[in-house]
Amino acid sequence: MALIDVRNRAGYLFLAVLLGHVILISAQVQSRGGVPVLEAVAFGIFAEAQRGMSAVITGVRQAWSSYVGLRQVRAENEVLKRQLADALIALQQQRAQADRTRSLERLLEFRDRTNLQMTAAEIVAAAAAPDFRTVTIDKGTRQGLRPDMAVIAPAGIVGRVVVPSGNAAMVQLLIDRNAAAGAIVERRESRAQGVVVGTGEDRLTMEYVPETADVTVGDIVVSSGIDGIYPKGFIIGKVEVVEKAGQAYKRILVRPAVDFTSLEEVLVVLTSPAREKIEERTQ
Numbered sequence: 001m002a003l004i005d006v007r008n009r010a011g012y013l014f015l016a017v018l019l020g021h022v023i024l025i026s027a028q029v030q031s032r033g034g035v036p037v038l039e040a041v042a043f044g045i046f047a048e049a050q051r052g053m054s055a056v057i058t059g060v061r062q063a064w065s066s067y068v069g070l071r072q073v074r075a076e077n078e079v080l081k082r083q084l085a086d087a088l089i090a091l092q093q094q095r096a097q098a099d100r101t102r103s104l105e106r107l108l109e110f111r112d113r114t115n116l117q118m119t120a121a122e123i124v125a126a127a128a129a130p131d132f133r134t135v136t137i138d139k140g141t142r143q144g145l146r147p148d149m150a151v152i153a154p155a156g157i158v159g160r161v162v163v164p165s166g167n168a169a170m171v172q173l174l175i176d177r178n179a180a181a182g183a184i185v186e187r188r189e190s191r192a193q194g195v196v197v198g199t200g201e202d203r204l205t206m207e208y209v210p211e212t213a214d215v216t217v218g219d220i221v222v223s224s225g226i227d228g229i230y231p232k233g234f235i236i237g238k239v240e241v242v243e244k245a246g247q248a249y250k251r252i253l254v255r256p257a258v259d260f261t262s263l264e265e266v267l268v269v270l271t272s273p274a275r276e277k278i279e280e281r282t283q
Contacts, residue, residue, distance in 0.1 A: 116231060118267040119143055121151075124168070131200060133176035133260070134159075139268060140167045148229050150269040156235035156257030157181065157223060158266050169268075173260055174198055174236070182226035183236055183254075190214040193224055196236055196254060202261075204237055206252035213250065215242050221254050231269060 121137035139145055141164050151158040151171050159179060163170040172179050179198040183206055184191060192213035194206045209215060219239040225232030237254040245251035 117270045118152075119145075119270060120265060121169075121268055122265050123263060131177065133173040133179075133198065133200060134162070135171050135173065135263070137169050137171055137266060137268070138167065140165045140169045142166050144270050145169050145268055150230045150234075151266050152230075152234055152269065153258055153263065153266050155259070156237065157230055158258055158260075158263065160229050161268065171266070174258075175202065175204060175256060175260060176200065180227070181230050181236065182224040183221050184224040185213075185215055185239075186220040186222045187214075190216075190219065193226075194252070196221065202256065203240070204254040204256055206239075206254050207249070209250045209252055211244060211246070211248055211250055215239060215250060215252055217242055 119139060121139040123135045124138050125136040127134040137151075145161055145164040147161055147164060149161040151160060157174055159171045159173040159176070161169050162172045174181060174196070175198040177198050177200040181196050182193070183196040184193045190213065192209050192215050194209040196204045196206050199205060206215075206221060217239055221236045221239060223230040223232055223234045223236060235257045237256040239252055240255045241251070241253035243251040
């Protein structure tokens with residue numbers, strides 16, 4: 001065992017001496033360019049190491065530049081997205097304002113064509129329960145509203161004021177199950193009269209029309225004014241179905257002229273038909 005260790009040490013020593021001779025010879029021997037071989041070899045090794053290190057540094061620098069650039073691009077994209085969202089919101093607001101302006105213009109034109117005293121109101125809420133078809137408007141007793149005042153729109157009759165408060169009022173829509181209005185067929189050859197009653201849905205029924213009355217599909221139904229609430233001659237709707245309901249009366253289904261699902265602004269008639277008749281008689 002000791003002999004093997006001695007041999008190994010001798011071998012290592014021989015290799016060290018041999019390597020030292022090679023280094024000394026390389027330091028003395030010059031290459032064709034006049035540079036010692038040892039210096040040329042050392043330069044080659046260090047040059048490769050420097051080239052590798054430079055490549056690594058360049059790669060890291062490019063990667064960092066790409067990362068910084070990507071962050072800048074993302075930040076710019078976020079800014080552009082916010083600006084686009086703001087522009088879209090502004091455009092929607094402008095469209096809504098334009099729609100509201102057109103709607104108000106139609107209301108004012110309609111008001112100016114009539115001889116009735118009216119005030120414009122905006123719908124601010126609607127009843128949550130389908131059995132009670134009502135809406136809330138932003139005008140009340142402070143603006144002169146009273147119960148049973150008619151509420152209309154350019155398309156036709158909307159309903160009546162039922163519960164007014166200071167600056168708001170509840171309006172019962174004509175399609176409410178408890179709503180009714182005196183009605184008459186507009187066609188001169190017919191002039192059939194009856195009572196229009198709400199169904200709670202998007203239809204009305206015209207009741208108490210005699211079986212012999214001349215009523216056909218497509219006839220326009222208007223207010224008769226006999227109820228003392230709705231002014232005479234305002235459109236209620238169009239006849240959609242005519243059926244025989246018994247020996248004395250017809251069953252008539254009427255489609256409302258007003259689209260209650262898209263209603264936003266209305267007009268409240270401040271003077272009731274009954275009050276106008278009383279005033280005319282006293283004059």
